[in-house]
Amino acid sequence: MTATLFCVPHAGGTAGVFQDLTRHLAGAFQVRPLELPGRGARARERPCADFAEAIRDLARQIREAAPPGGWALLGHSMGGLLAYEVARDHRALGLTRPEHLLLSACPGPRWHAAATEPEAGWGSDRDIAERLVALGGLPREVAVDADAAAYFTGLVRQDARLLTGYRYDPAGEPLGFPLALFLGSADPLTDAGTVAEWQEAAGRPPRVRRIADAGHSLVTERPEEMARMLSEELSGGQVDMGPDANRERYLDLMKKVLTNVVYEDAPLPSEWSPDAVFDPVSRSTGLDWPSQAHTMVGARRLDNVQSCVEQVLRDGVPGDFIETGVWRGGTSIFMRAVLQAWGVTDRTVWAADSFRGMPEVADGAHPGDVALGTHRFNDVMGVSLDTVRRNFRTYGLLDDQVRFLPGWFKDTLPSAPVRDLALIRLDGDLYESTMVALDHLYAKLSPGGFVIVDDYIIDVCRQAVHDFRDRHCITEPLHDIDGVGAYWRRTR
Secondary structure (H helix, E strand, O other): OOOEEEEEOOOOOOHHHHHHHHHHHOOOOEEEEOOOOOOHHHOOOOOOOOHHHHHHHHHHHHHHHOOOOOEEEEEEOHHHHHHHHHHHOOOOOOOOOOOEEEEEOOOOHHHHHOOOOHHHHHOOHHHHHHHHHHOOOOOHHHHOOHHHHHHHHHHHHHHHHHHHHOOOOOOOOOOOOOEEEEEEOOOOOOOHHHHHHHHHHHOOOOEEEEEOOOOOOHHHHOHHHHHHHHHHHHHOOOOOOOOOHHHHHHHHHHHHHHOOOOOOOOEOOOOOOOOOOOOHHHHHOOOOOEOOOOOOOHHHHHHHHHHHHHHHHHHOOOOEEEEEOOOOOHHHHHHHHHHHHHOOOOOOEEEEEOOOOOOOOOOOOOHHHHHHOHHHHHHHHOOOHHHHHHHHHHOOOOOOOEEEEEOOHHHHOOOOOOOOEEEEEEOOOOHHHHHHHHHHHHHHEEEEEEEEEOOOOOHHHHHHHHHHHHHOOOOOOOEEOOOOOEEEEOOO
16 A cells, blocks of 8 residues: 655645645555745745756655655646656656556646746736636635735746746656546536546546536645545555544534634734625635634644644654644644544643733844834734633633743743643744744754744744754754745654
């Protein structure tokens, strides 16, 4: 049975697109999302100059990570074309033969080869943003924000340029491994011709798995169904999909209640999100400021918390969990809920916060912190300790496995009575808040533990993370979560 599944994202995509799929496949296969330079955790690296360089880069990542026991390759949309060329030329690229090639919502190679004029064929930034929205790859709220949309359209253009030199050479002999296609019935980019093209490319009929009423973004629209089908393809039958079904139902319900998609509370208009009417996309992606919900991080970042917590539990990584900056307590409550669902009684969730809002930055502080001026929003950001405790109690999760550290981070974290940590979640927004937390907590993080940075999209927070990592020679890869947050796993 295949041991490792490598995943290649769509044009402009990051490794974070496979987060939900990874969670649903937990316990069945080891999933390793791949990422090209110039985006996500590799944003500082020079983008690939052409298609051939991208293929070599992906092959290098596979060579470095593929363990004994067999491997397979999943590519989504344009990532499917990249995956096909890597799998097809595996010998020349120094790779062992893959056991399976799995392509999701991927038009055939002739279709891609026709897109050799990316500037003309992909249109303006607005055209690209609208196309991404239509395909389910970008929330409407992000598309209408010029700066945010420009970031994503820039990544798409990077990948579109890779096709400039792509030439399709029909296979001379059949692929020596199975090919499976995953197609959504409502996907505007794939049709009957897609199957015919891939049959030509593979040299034999591919196995076709169709998902009814699904659009182009299969891996994010229907991750549970995709995971089930992938497991069947890779194992030849049904497999144990990991967590107990009742546990998963409980945690899914907790996420829905914590983000309040149940009663759909109206958001509070803010500088970054002026909407005053509930929008399910904004709430699920954490792009609004809820008036009643107990967290503002959205479903994708809660999924990430669940994935990281469950991974350290499976692996037996020692230590407690801490969140620095808890607002109404929702994410810390969810950490405690995961422990409850797994029946874990020997770990503590630590909630560190001033419980009165953001600090007023003094003269001489980091200029980016001064410019942000987050203390101006303390009428919303300042949530009392009594309120947070009451929120924990509402879910039946206020007990001796929850500890609070009230006060400014610089005063509480240096002497916090925390011995070992398996997970650190940073949500302090500012350079100083992020750096103080890392300075005093990272040394307590066990190998195999995770650091989650909720505000990685904010310049000063991102700078603090990279300054700390550079100072301590931390080389573990940073992974994108949802275009806003990021995380890495400590290995030593």
